Amino acid sequence: AQSVTQPDIHITVSEGASLELRCNYSYGATPYLFWYVQSPGQGLQLLLKYFSGDTLVQGIKGFEAEFKRSQSSFNLRKPSVHWSDAAEYFCAVGGLKGGSQGNLIFGKGTKLSVKP
Amino acid sequence: DAGVIQSPRHEVTEMGQEVTLRCKPISGHDYLFWYRQTMMRGLELLIYFNNNVPIDDSGMPEDRFSAKMPNASFSTLKIQPSEPRDSAVYFCASSLGTRGLAGELFFGEGSRLTVL
Numbered sequence A: 001a002q003s004v005t006q007p008d009i010h011i012t013v014s015e016g017a018s019l020e021l022r023c024n025y026s027y028g029a030t031p032y033l034f035w036y037v038q039s040p041g042q043g044l045q046l047l048l049k050y051f052s053g054d055t056l057v058q059g060i061k062g063f064e065a066e067f068k069r070s071q072s073s074f075n076l077r078k079p080s081v082h083w084s085d086a087a088e089y090f091c092a093v094g095g096l097k098g099g100s101q102g103n104l105i106f107g108k109g110t111k112l113s114v115k116p
Numbered sequence B: 001d002a003g004v005i006q007s008p009r010h011e012v013t014e015m016g017q018e019v020t021l022r023c024k025p026i027s028g029h030d031y032l033f034w035y036r037q038t039m040m041r042g043l044e045l046l047i048y049f050n051n052n053v054p055i056d057d058s059g060m061p062e063d064r065f066s067a068k069m070p071n072a073s074f075s076t077l078k079i080q081p082s083e084p085r086d087s088a089v090y091f092c093a094s095s096l097g098t099r100g101l102a103g104e105l106f107f108g109e110g111s112r113l114t115v116l
Helices: B098-102
Strands: A003-005 A010-014 A019-021 A024-026 A032-038 A044-050 A056-058 A064-068 A073-078 A087-097 A100-106 A110-115 B005-007 B010-013 B019-024 B031-038 B042-050 B053-056 B065-071 B074-079 B088-095 B111-115
Touching (some): A010 A019, A019 A110, A032 A073, A044 A064, A044 A073, A073 A087, B005 B088, B019 B111, B042 B065, B074 B088
Antiparallel strands (some): A003 A024, A019 A073, A032 A087, A056 A064, A064 A073, A087 A100, A087 A110, B005 B019, B031 B042, B031 B088, B088 B111
């Protein structure tokens, strides 16, 4: 079955520290991979996406993610976290299956708290 | 540019009442999606439209839910009659072309529904 797993429900890091949020997926077709961020009371905003090509992708706000096919992973990283990064982060997998829409599947999310 | 606009932002109603949620997609986008977010089930796709035509409504939970898109700039999600278990945040998202099929979506800020 297709699924996205974010093993960490809640992570707390100190401001200025590095960050890695984990994401593993199971998807029958060629995956398109996404990270979205949701600030409290807001909608989801696309951080970055992977469709093909270079497996290390850069996104907005200084985030990057690396696609590792052998590990079925798409972990999100940031070298130095800012207090404004506190939010909930969602990994998602989607894609075209036979030319028709593949339902975008979201993980349960990881809530990031940032300590001063 | 204006993003996806949803109304109302908050709705509190009593069980059995009709609820109508509204969405204005980004101008020029040809895909529109309705999602529901709950703590228990996370983000679920309810229905999506392409060029105002419903393409996949398999996520609509039951006949009490209906969605329409009478033109390219407006969509509604209606629940009649509403039940307490419908309490959730409902998101509308839009996208352009096949990027929308792949999952590159622009979300509104959501409509938080509470059914008493």
